[in-house]
Amino acid sequence: MQKFKWIVAGDIDGFFGLMLDNLLQLLVLTALCSFVCGMPAEFVFAVVLPGVGISLLVGNIFYALQARKLAIQENRDDVTALPYGINTISLFAFIFFIIFPVFKATGDYKTAWKIGLLACFISGVIEFFGSFVANYIRRVTPRAALLSALSGIAITFISMEFMIKTYKNPLVAFLPFGIILLQYFGKFRYPFRIPGGFLSIAAGTGIAWLSGYWGKPMMDGKALANSFQHAGLYLPSLTITDLFDVFTLKNIKEYSSVILPMGLFNVIGSLQNIESAEAGGDKFETRSSLLVNGAGTILGSLFGSPFPTTIYIGHPGWKALGARAGYSVLNGIFMTILCLFGLMSVVQALVPIEAGMAIILWIGIIIGAQCFETSPMRHSPAIILGLFPALAGWGVLLVQSVFNFANGELGKILAKEKIAAMYAITMEAVPPDLEFLPYSLSGILALSQGFLLVSMIWASICAFIIDRNFRTASYWCLTGSILSSVGIIHAYKLSGNAILNEYSFPANYQFIVAYLLLAVLLFGASLVTQNEN
Helix, strand or coil: CCCCCCCCCCHHHHHHHHHHHHHHHHHHHHHHHCCCCCCCHHHHHHHHHHHHEEEEEEEEHHHHHHHHHHHHHCCCCCCCCCEECCCCHHHHHHHHHHHHHHHHHHCHHHHHHHHHHHHHHHHHHHHHHHHHCHHHHHCCCCCCHHHHHHHHHHHHHHHHHHHHHHHHHHHHHHHHHHHHHHHHCCHHHHHHHCCHHHHHHHHHHHHHHHHCCCCCCCCHHHHHHHHHCCCCCCCCCHHHHHHCCCCCCHHHHHHHHHHHHHHHHHHHHHHHHCCCHHCCCCEEECCHHHHHHHHHHHHHCCCCCCCCCEEECCHHHHHHCCCCCHHHHHHHHHHHHHHHHEEEEEHHHHCCHHHHHHHHHHHHHHHHHHHHHCCHHHHHHHHHHHHHHHHHHHHHHHHHHHHHHHHHHHHHHHCCCCCCCCCCCHHHHHCCCCCCCCEEHHHHHHCCCCHHHHEEEEEEEEHHHCCCCCHHHHHHHHHHHHHCCCCCCCCCEEEEEEEECCCCCCHHHHHHHHHHHHHHHHHHHHHHHHHHH
C-alpha cells in the first residue's frame, strides 16, 4: 500500500451521507428541546449543542484513527471507519420518557435537562462496562442473528421512513435518489468526477428553492435571512455540578426503566454494527470500539449534552460509497463547527431534508442486502425470523402516533365545544386481546419490547436448529426465559399512550414458561440425536 491517504474521492460522498444523518438528529434534537421540553433557543445553542459537538468530534476522530491503524496493519487502502453520531432511538426515549415528563411535572426546563444529563451519564457507563463482555457475545451469536436486527431497523426506521418522505415530495426527492442509484448501483461516473452525494444534494436543494415557480414554495428566503440571528461562538462549558445536583439513588431508580434498556440497546446495537463492519471486511477491535463509544456519551454528559452517542448503523453503505477514514474526520469537524457557532438554524433553512435523504435510503438498502450476502445461505430463514421484532417495533410507533394524533384532535373538539369533562383516546383503554388492528395490541407490543434482543434470540435459535445444534439452541431459549422473567423483553405497561417498561419478577409468566418448554424440547432433541450418533 502506498502512503496512507486521509481523504479520497469516496470520502466526500461518505461525508455528505454521514453528515446528513447526524444533521437530521441535530435538527430533531433542537426542535424537541425547544418546542417540547421548554428549553429557550439560546440555552440549546449555548449549552446543549456545544456538548453534543464535543462528543461527536472526539468519537469521529477516534474511529478515523482506528481505521488508519487497521489500514496500515493490514497494508490495505479500503478500510472504512466506523460511523458515529447521536443515537436516534435514545434521543426520542430520553426526550419523551425522561426530559419532557420532568419538565411537565416541574415546569423547570433546567431540572429536566439535569435529569437528562444523569440519564445520559449512566447510559454511557453501561456502554463503557458493557465493552468487557461484548467479545463473548459475538463468539456465541451467529452472524445472521447479529445482523438480522440491523436489517430490520434498516428496512423500517431508515428505509421506509425516507421512502415515504420520497413519495411525499417526489418532485424534489426522485431525481436525487436516481442520481445515487445511477452511481452506486449502475457504476456510472458523472462528468468531472463530481461525487454523486454532492450532486444529489445540490439537485434536490436547487429544485426545492425553485418549487415556488410551479406550486407552493418549499423554502423561505426570509427564514434563511433570520436564521443567522443565532450565529456566534458558543464554547462548551463543564456541567459536572449540574449533573451531580440530581445524582441520587431516587432519581436513578425512578428512570431506570428507560436508562437500563437504552444502555443495553446501545451496547447490543453498537456490537451488531461492529459485526456488520467485519462482515464487510473491516475487523475492528471490539473492546476499544465500545469503550470509546461509552466514553463519548459520558464526555457529552459532562459538557451539557443529555443525549447518548453511538456507533452508527450503515458501515457497509459508507464502504460501498468508497468512504475510508476521511469522511469521519470531515463529519466530526463539520458537526463541531455547526454546534459551536450556532449554525444549525442556517443549515435547516438552507437545505431541505428531501435533498439529502436519498443517501440515507441507499444506506438502508445496503444494510438489508448485506445481511443475506455475508451470512451462510442456509441461515436465510433465521434472518427472516429476526426481522419480525423490528417490524413490530415500527408498527407500534405507527399505532402510537395515530392514538396521539386522535387524542389531540379530541382535545381540540372538547375545547371548541366548551366541554369541561375530561375524555381521552388512549391505547391503555383498548382491551389487550381485541383484534382491531386487525390483530391484538398485546401481541404486537410484546413482540416489539426489547426488539433488538428478541431478534437476536429467535434468529440464534433458528440458526442453531438449522445447523442441528439443538443443545445450543436450547441455551438461547433459556436466555429468552431469563430476560423475559425480569421484564427486559416482552414486558410492558401502558400509561395513556406511553409504553413503559415493566421491570418485575415474574414480569410475565407466560413467556417464562413458554421459553422453558421450548428449551426442554430442544434439549431433548439434542439427547436423541446424540444417542443416534
